[in-house]
Amino acid sequence: MKSPGTAALEQTVLEVSSPHHPRYGKHMKRDEVADLLQPEPNVLDIILSWLYSNKVSENSIDVHGNWVSFEATVSQAEAMFHTQFSYHHNSASQRTLIRTLEYSVPCKIRPHIHSVQPTTKFGKMEAPQNTDLSKRAGLPLDQPIGATAEDLVAECGIVMRPDCIRDLYGLYSTTASPDPANRLGVSGFLDQYARHADLTHFIHRFSSTASNLDFNVVSVNGGMNPQKSSASSTEASLDVQYAAALAHNAPVTFYTTAGRARSKSPAGQLVVDDSQNEPFLDQLHYLINLPDDELPAVLTTSYGEIEQSVPAAYARSVCNLFAQLGARGVSVIFSSGDSGVGESCLSNDGKNRTRFQTIFPASCPFVTAVGGVEGMHPEVAIDFSSGGFSDIFGRPEYQDQAVDNYLDHLGSQWAGYYNPRGRATPDVAAQAKNFIIRDHDTWLKISGTRFVPILRF
Numbered sequence: 001m002k003s004p005g006t007a008a009l010e011q012t013v014l015e016v017s018s019p020h021h022p023r024y025g026k027h028m029k030r031d032e033v034a035d036l037l038q039p040e041p042n043v044l045d046i047i048l049s050w051l052y053s054n055k056v057s058e059n060s061i062d063v064h065g066n067w068v069s070f071e072a073t074v075s076q077a078e079a080m081f082h083t084q085f086s087y088h089h090n091s092a093s094q095r096t097l098i099r100t101l102e103y104s105v106p107c108k109i110r111p112h113i114h115s116v117q118p119t120t121k122f123g124k125m126e127a128p129q130n131t132d133l134s135k136r137a138g139l140p141l142d143q144p145i146g147a148t149a150e151d152l153v154a155e156c157g158i159v160m161r162p163d164c165i166r167d168l169y170g171l172y173s174t175t176a177s178p179d180p181a182n183r184l185g186v187s188g189f190l191d192q193y194a195r196h197a198d199l200t201h202f203i204h205r206f207s208s209t210a211s212n213l214d215f216n217v218v219s220v221n222g223g224m225n226p227q228k229s230s231a232s233s234t235e236a237s238l239d240v241q242y243a244a245a246l247a248h249n250a251p252v253t254f255y256t257t258a259g260r261a262r263s264k265s266p267a268g269q270l271v272v273d274d275s276q277n278e279p280f281l282d283q284l285h286y287l288i289n290l291p292d293d294e295l296p297a298v299l300t301t302s303y304g305e306i307e308q309s310v311p312a313a314y315a316r317s318v319c320n321l322f323a324q325l326g327a328r329g330v331s332v333i334f335s336s337g338d339s340g341v342g343e344s345c346l347s348n349d350g351k352n353r354t355r356f357q358t359i360f361p362a363s364c365p366f367v368t369a370v371g372g373v374e375g376m377h378p379e380v381a382i383d384f385s386s387g388g389f390s391d392i393f394g395r396p397e398y399q400d401q402a403v404d405n406y407l408d409h410l411g412s413q414w415a416g417y418y419n420p421r422g423r424a425t426p427d428v429a430a431q432a433k434n435f436i437i438r439d440h441d442t443w444l445k446i447s448g449t450r451f452v453p454i455l456r457f
Contacts, residue, residue: 152436201438
C-alpha cells in the first residue's frame, strides 16, 4: 500500500546515516517507523473489503505494515485482476512460471497500491555466479575447486584466508564485544545450509585467538538448517565462516529463509519451482517486526537478481523495506554481483537494445553494494565484478561527487548503454578471488563478490 510518509522516511535514513548531519546516529524506533508509514485512513479497510468481495478467505490474508499478502486460486486472481495467467517457459534456464504480462485493479483500489506481485515479476534470485575460475578450469559456472594442502599455507594474494584479509585491511588485532548490540546477521536463502562442524574446522585452522566460535540459527518462514544434508552449502559456508573469523566475538546469526515456492507443472503436477516465494519479503517482514534490541547491527546478503527483471514499483517497495531497516540502525550490505555489466546486455523492453545491466537489491540506494577486486598493492577491479547504473533508482546525492568525477573521466564512451543519472554500483569493493572455505569436511577454493559483503561489516 502507498504511504504518505515514504519520502520522509527516506530523508531520515540519509540524515541519520550521514556523519556530518546533526541527526547522525539518531536512529528511529520500530513504532516510530510504523507510525510514519501508516497508509491514509481507511485504505486498509478498502483493500480488505475488495479482497472479501472476491471470496478471498480472511485466514489467507496477512498484513505486514503497509504490505498485504493473500492466497487465491488462479481463477480468483484472473477475475480480480482482469487478466489471464499462463505458463511461461525459459528454455535457457529451464524455468517455468505462472505469470501474466499485464493486470488491472478497480479504480477505488488503484490510487492506494504500488504493485501486485508475483504477477508480472519474472526475476530469479540467485547467489552471484563467478565466471572466472570456473571457465579457466573448464568447470560449470560457480563450481568450487578443491584446495590443496599447499593452498592452505600459500602466500596471501595467491589465495585468501582470514589472516590475509586482516593483514591487508589493517584488521589484525580487531575484536568485537560479544554484546547483542553487535549482532552480525548473515542471510541464508535457496536451501543453503551453514554447517557447525565446518565452521569449527575452519576456525581451528585459521584463527589463533578464538577456537570456540559458533553461530546462532534463526528460522524465517520455516527455513531450515539441517546438518546432514548432502547438498552443496558453499554459499552459506563461506558467509558464516568469514563472518565469524573476521568479527571476533561478535554474535553471528544465520537467518535461514524458506523460499522455493510450490507451483503446478503444465501436466497439473505439484512441483518445486525455481521461482522463489519472494524470500526477500519474508526475511524483511520478519526483521522489521523484531523489537529494536533484537535487530542485527549488520545484515550481509550475497544474493540478487538482474534489476530489469524486477518490476519497478515492486523494486521501489522492497527498497523501502531496506530503508526501514536503515532508519533503525541496521547496515544492510549486498554483493554487487558476478556478471560484469551484464551477461546478456540486452534490454527486456521489447526493443532488444544493448543495455548494461545492474543487480537488485544492490541497486537500492539504501543498501551498501560491494564489488570485487584482486591483487595486492595495488588492488585492481576483478573482471567478473558487477557494477553499473540503475534504470529504476535515481542517483542519491551522496554519490554525486564520486560519480560526476567518474563520468567526466569516462566521457562519451558507452553513451546510451547506461543511465548516467541512475544510482551507481558498487559503492565500495574488496577482495573477491581464491578464498579458502570448508564445506562438507572438504577444503575448497572459490571466487566471487559473494565474499565481499562479509568484508564490509
